[in-house]
Amino acid sequence: MSERAVELLGLPEDRACLLLDVGCGSGLSGDYxxxxxxxxxxxxxxxAMLDVAVEREVEGDLLLADVGHGIPFRPGMFDGCISISAVQWLCNADKKSHSPPKRLYRFFSTLYTALARGSRAVLQLYPENSEQLELITAQAMRAGFTGGMxxxxxxxxxxxxFFxxxxxxxxxxxxxxxxxxCANEELHQAKFTNERTRFRNVKGKSVKKSRDWILEKKERRRRQGKEVRADTKYTGRKRRPHF
Structure with missing residues (x-):
């Protein structure tokens, strides 16, 4: 879903972008x-989820925050935003002071401000019913967004x-x-997956978890000024299981 969300952002291929991940959890979407x-x-x-992300040494910066209070970043800062299975939780009133329409509008209005003009936000969600879906989309449009599902x-x-x-x-x-x-969704999905795999191979990217992939990740972290263990002949080597 993270891969599909980033694909739907339509990011430029000639430069690196700064993205916001709403409801980032343990950082799995950030890894992609x-x-x-x-x-x-x-x-x-x-x-707890952010602690897991820190333990996993993700490459992104992390912020503990309730997005129902708004997105606390300067205007036009991000080139895009993704969110996986998070936005629907704003429809719940966990406290007496919570108003789902107000929390959704606060989220969307501040997100609109934080995104650069011409950019996109792609939010994957699991709506409970059509009323909840209508509430979410109505507040997004009220905040100034155009688009749809x-x-x-x-x-x-x-x-x-749903995206x-x-x-x-x-x-x-x-x-x-x-x-x-396609009448057969499983065949259509398999075809999409296979085409994407070939495309990624053509791009020359290293296989995930391989030695080259690990070395590339460590080098990115070094360029970001983060502390990284030195490379050795054991880097990326698979360990034997302990019994």
Missing amino acids: ISEEGHYWIGMDISP VVDYPNSAKAKK LCLFVGTSGTLPKALGTE
Whole structure:
């Protein structure tokens, strides 16, 4: 889902971008953003999940925050925003003081300000019902966004995914949803996966978790000024299981 969300952002290929990851959790989406050569800042309300991200030594910067209080960054700072399975939680009133419409509007209005003009936000979510979906999209449009919902594999109970694709300052054309032209969604999904694998191989990227992949990740961290262990002949070597 992270890969699909970044794809829907339509980022330029000639430069690295700074992205915001809303509800970043343990940083799994951030790992993919880093692999694509971009930089990111992650926000999450859970200290435990951010602790896991720190232990995993993710490459992005992390912020403990409730996005229902707003996005606390300067105007135009980000080239895009993704969010995986987080925004629907703003529809819940966990406290008496919580008003879902107000929290959603606060989130979307400050997100709109933090994004550069012409950029996009792609928010994957699991709406409980049509009313919740309408509430989310209405507050996004009220905050100034244009765009709409991209539903991948709409006829599949398991593969169906909702992506709210939002545009900042321009009225763009919504990306094409996956699985809308093929009667057999599983075949369509397999074809998409295989094509993506070939595309990634053509781009010459190292296989994940391989020695080259690990060395590239360590080198990126060094360029960011972070402390990294020295490379040795054991770097990237698979360890034997202990019994």
